[in-house]
Amino acid sequence: MSGDPVLEVRGVHKAFGAREVLHGIDLDVAAGEIVAVLGPSGCGKTTLLRLIAGFERLDAGSIAVNGIEVAGSQHCVPPERRQVGVVPQEGALFPHLDVARNIGYGLHKGPEATARVHEMLELVGLAGRGEQRPNELSGGQQQRVALARALAPRPSLVLLDEPFSSLDAAMRAQVRDEVFDVLRTAGATAILVTHDQQEALSVADRVAVMLDGRIAQFGDPDVLYERPTSLEVARFVGDAVLLPGTLTGDAATCSLGELALRGDHPPSGPVVLVVRPEQFELHGHPTATDIAGLVVGRSFFGHDGTVRVALDDGTMIVCRTHAGRLPQRGERVGVRVGSPVLAFPATP
Secondary structure, three states, rough: OOEEEEEEEEEEEEEEEEEEEEEEEEEEEOOOOOEEEEEEOOOHHHHHHHHOOOOOOOOEEEEEEEEEEEEOOOOOOOHHHOOOEEEEOOOOOOOOHHHHHHOOOOOOOOHHOOOOOHHHHHHHOOOOOOOOOOOOOOHHHHHHHHHHHHHHHHHHEEEEOOOOOOOOHHHHHHHHHHHHHHHHHHHOEEEEEEEOOOHHHHHHOOEEEEOOOEEEEEEHHHHHOOOOHHHHHHHOOOEEEEEEEEEEEOEEEOEEEEEEEOOOOOOOEEEEEEEEEEHHEEOOOOOOOOOEEEEEEEEEOOOEEEEEEEEEOOOEEEEEEEHOOOOOOOOEEEEOOOOOOOOOOOOO
């Protein structure tokens, strides 16, 4: 995404005692961009967010907002002076204040603040609800109030820390879409910290995959899924079936036969092949060109489903297919791979 950088993170390190959590993080976020920092629990993503917000001090490196350094090894601007808004987990609203006073908490009192609160209520779809207390609202409405409170002071950057983790699955998707519609309507620049792959890939303009305190890959969601730069990223982003194989030239041989490769691949020798579940083609009656297997499990998701197949050589794979074509448990099927796959060097 084009635009001047609102956030510039350069070479950031952070340790807690002897345990180093962040190892030289670099990250840019452009104006109006929504970036997701995606990673498993304990990878350092919340620590990074807290450093950007000013809640923790970094050990090395720098952080700049709108070209102004707000954190360095010898320099730390207080959180309230960084022009950064934060939407914490579960909203963290003040239960003794009504909705309007929650939203206006960080504003100087006066007619302009009152007008801004009304503007925020309109923006998040809660006009006329300013006198209600947080406990009178649904979980999704409370999250929208927390977002309005973060946006009210007109921050340069909004940070969202796993903001939907307390919501059930059905409400989570709805509230997520509402919140990011509000952010885009407001033209906000935002960072979402999450461990939810679907969430990151569906709402963010770009995704930074964080593994073991490092940014393993940063790019557009489709690039991360289709062209991961490492086996670790391929395994973490989306579902994948990993198969040992041997590469010769531009093709690899594995338990599924000879497979074509796409993208850059290592030199000839042992490799790990990455096959996405939707790349498999299932046939009810195995043919001479198929690999035969037995359906040992199936999961129905409405629009589609997955099938676990034990190939005759003992290899287990997971295939995704249209819901109307899901074979039954115990059924013999033929399997083939319908498109080129990824290959990465096999680790010794």
